[in-house]
Amino acid sequence: MTINSQFDVIVIGSGMGGLVTATQLTAKGAKVLVLERYLIPGGSAGYFEREGYHFDVGASMIFGFGKNGTTNLLTRALKGVDMEIETIPDPVQIHYHLPNNLDLKVHQNYDQFLQGLIQKFPNEEKGIRAFYGECWKVFNCLNAMELLSLEELGYLMRVFFQHPLACLGLVKYLPLNAGDIVNRYITDPELKKFIDMECYCWSVVPSEKTPMINAGMVFSDRHYGGINYPKGGVGKIAEKLVEGLEKKGGKIEYKARVTDIILENNKAVGVKLANGQEYRAKRIVSNATRWDTFEKLLPQEKMPISEQKWQQRYEKSPSFVSLHLGVKAEVLPEGTECHHILLENWENMEKEQGTIFVSIPTLLDPSLAPKGYHIIHTFTPSYIKNWQGLSPQEYEQKKEKCAGQLIKRLETIFPGINQGLDYEEIGTPRTHRRFLGREDGTYGPIPKRKLLGLLGMPFNRTAIEGLYCVGDSTFPGQGLNAVAFSGFACGHRIAVDLGLK
Numbered sequence: 329m330t331i332n333s334q335f336d337v338i339v340i341g342s343g344m345g346g347l348v349t350a351t352q353l354t355a356k357g358a359k360v361l362v363l364e365r366y367l368i369p370g371g372s373a374g375y376f377e378r379e380g381y382h383f384d385v386g387a388s389m390i391f392g393f394g395k396n397g398t399t400n401l402l403t404r405a406l407k408g409v410d411m412e413i414e415t416i417p418d419p420v421q422i423h424y425h426l427p428n429n430l431d432l433k434v435h436q437n438y439d440q441f442l443q444g445l446i447q448k449f450p451n452e453e454k455g456i457r458a459f460y461g462e463c464w465k466v467f468n469c470l471n472a473m474e475l476l477s478l479e480e481l482g483y484l485m486r487v488f489f490q491h492p493l494a495c496l497g498l499v500k501y502l503p504l505n506a507g508d509i510v511n512r513y514i515t516d517p518e519l520k521k522f523i524d525m526e527c528y529c530w531s532v533v534p535s536e537k538t539p540m541i542n543a544g545m546v547f548s549d550r551h552y553g554g555i556n557y558p559k560g561g562v563g564k565i566a567e568k569l570v571e572g573l574e575k576k577g578g579k580i581e582y583k584a585r586v587t588d589i590i591l592e593n594n595k596a597v598g599v600k601l602a603n604g605q606e607y608r609a610k611r612i613v614s615n616a617t618r619w620d621t622f623e624k625l626l627p628q629e630k631m632p633i634s635e636q637k638w639q640q641r642y643e644k645s646p647s648f649v650s651l652h653l654g655v656k657a658e659v660l661p662e663g664t665e666c667h668h669i670l671l672e673n674w675e676n677m678e679k680e681q682g683t684i685f686v687s688i689p690t691l692l693d694p695s696l697a698p699k700g701y702h703i704i705h706t707f708t709p710s711y712i713k714n715w716q717g718l719s720p721q722e723y724e725q726k727k728e729k730c731a732g733q734l735i736k737r738l739e740t741i742f743p744g745i746n747q748g749l750d751y752e753e754i755g756t757p758r759t760h761r762r763f764l765g766r767e768d769g770t771y772g773p774i775p776k777r778k779l780l781g782l783l784g785m786p787f788n789r790t791a792i793e794g795l796y797c798v799g800d801s802t803f804p805g806q807g808l809n810a811v812a813f814s815g816f817a818c819g820h821r822i823a824v825d826l827g828l829k
């Protein structure tokens with residue numbers, strides 16, 4: 329069956345990037361349709377429920393809910409469609425448990441964090457203050473200006489005349505990586521490894537490959553807007569955006585898997601769904617990864633040269649093994665923080681299942697688990713190739729073994745956890761690929777080699793007329809606040825292209 333409704337914009341996917349684009353455009357009066365292959369919105373920022381537990385699929389350390397400045401993009405995205413969410417501030421971003429007893433908490437309070445780090449590396453006080461000080465310079469520039477499409481000349485000129493110093497400051501940092509700045513100020517190899525981990529835990533690459541713009545944002549905003557957990561779980565953000573979208577006249581369809589982007593005269597004019605339905609629009613936005621967009625939704629032979637070049641610069645990061653546990657509350661020692669990172673040996677930081685990430689959102693919002701229990705979401709990078717070619721029985725056995733190994737490693741920070749288990753479910757890169765619709769279950773693009781900071785990341789327009797990309801394979805990369813930035817930029821660029829105010 330073919331439906332020929334004419335929309336202004338079709339957004340493929342309701343991840344945070346897609347939803348911010350859709351809500352921004354709907355608020356500006358565009359007729360928008362979001363097509364989501366899954367049953368609920370949110371993608372990697374979705375949730376699932378089991379036996380009284382409300383698990384976040386992925387993200388749980390949430391930036392972007394600050395009250396001041398311009399970098400609080402989740403607060404702003406919700407406000408764009410007259411919505412808001414109650415959030416719970418997290419006093420500590422991460423509790424690190426690193427090799428050689430490097431045990432350190434990143435407090436929301438900047439001075440407290442610096443004091444803790446300087447205590448561990450007293451000879452590097454000057455370097456520590458200089459490195460994190462430069463991060464603040466980046467952040468202060470970003471936080472002074474409205475964050476919209478860098479592909480729109482009118483906006484660039486406006487913002488330059490309003491904030492010339494901030495703009496010039498940012499231009500300086502754009503081609504740099506965090507490692508370039510680290511090397512200017514810091515010599516202690518252990519401290520350099522610590523900063524590598526500070527980068528790796530969200531960029532999945534060490535500091536030499538992590539763009540300074542992103543580092544400046546993350547290392548400062550955690551002390552400025554802070555980390556804030558949405559009450560009721562991370563899934564609430566997408567639910568509220570959808571509520572706002574629909575109230576303003578936008579539409580969303582679930583179980584609507586797009587199989588093809590329809591091209592006419594090399595221009596994107598519509599989409600075709602798995603059930604055969606077709607929809608047309610003036611502009612098409614893909615919230616799928618670039619690999620899914622240009623290798624699956626479009627014919628391979630139509631891959632633009634710019635995309636081929638992009639694939640030479642960026643590769644797929646690993647996916648994750650995700651262990652979702654329900655545990656008795658007494659397993660957690662008094663004063664346990666919400667987010668932890670565990671690594672026993674520096675050599676393993678980037679290796680398959682080397683670094684362990686832990687999130688215990690019930691410490692902030694107890695309503696997510698039955699009374700007297702907590703959620704412990706543990707995840708660690710893993711490549712899909714290690715989970716392929718297995719019989720169903722081998723796959724189950726491998727999952728069970730992997731869960732056992734992770735729980736054993738967790739015993740070092742939560743002694744007795746094994747005895748306190750109430751619920752256990754493990755997902756693999758295959759699970760991420762299946763439920764999130766992401767090629768190989770990847771967390772997103774990472775530089776293949778050291779690049780010039782963020783200069784290599786594409787903006788929202790593509791080489792195919794009428795087709796835009798949004799989300800973590802566009803500027804500025806992974807993370808909810810980052811993809812919200814890309815959503816604001818995409819919505820803005822399309823609004824200008826459609827002549828909307």
Ligand SMILES: Cc1cc2nc3c(=O)[nH]c(=O)nc-3n(C[C@H](O)[C@H](O)[C@H](O)COP(=O)(O)OP(=O)(O)OC[C@H]3O[C@@H](n4cnc5c(N)ncnc54)[C@H](O)[C@@H]3O)c2cc1C
Pocket residue numbers: 340341342343344345346363364365366369370371372373385386387388389390391584585586587615616617620648650707763764765766771772798799800801805806807808809811
């Ligand atoms: C385990 C894990 C932990 C994380 N932790 C954090 C964290 O603590 N803090 C943080 O900020 N970030 C975190 N992230 C990263 C963050 O979640 C992502 O960067 C962000 O959510 C990506 O958003 P997106 O809009 O790019 O795409 P996605 O979330 O991938 O959404 C894309 C959507 O498009 C849909 N879709 C895809 N193809 C089609 C199609 N053909 N037809 C219809 N629909 C389609 C998908 O179903 C999905 O809903 C984490 C990610 C993971 C996996």
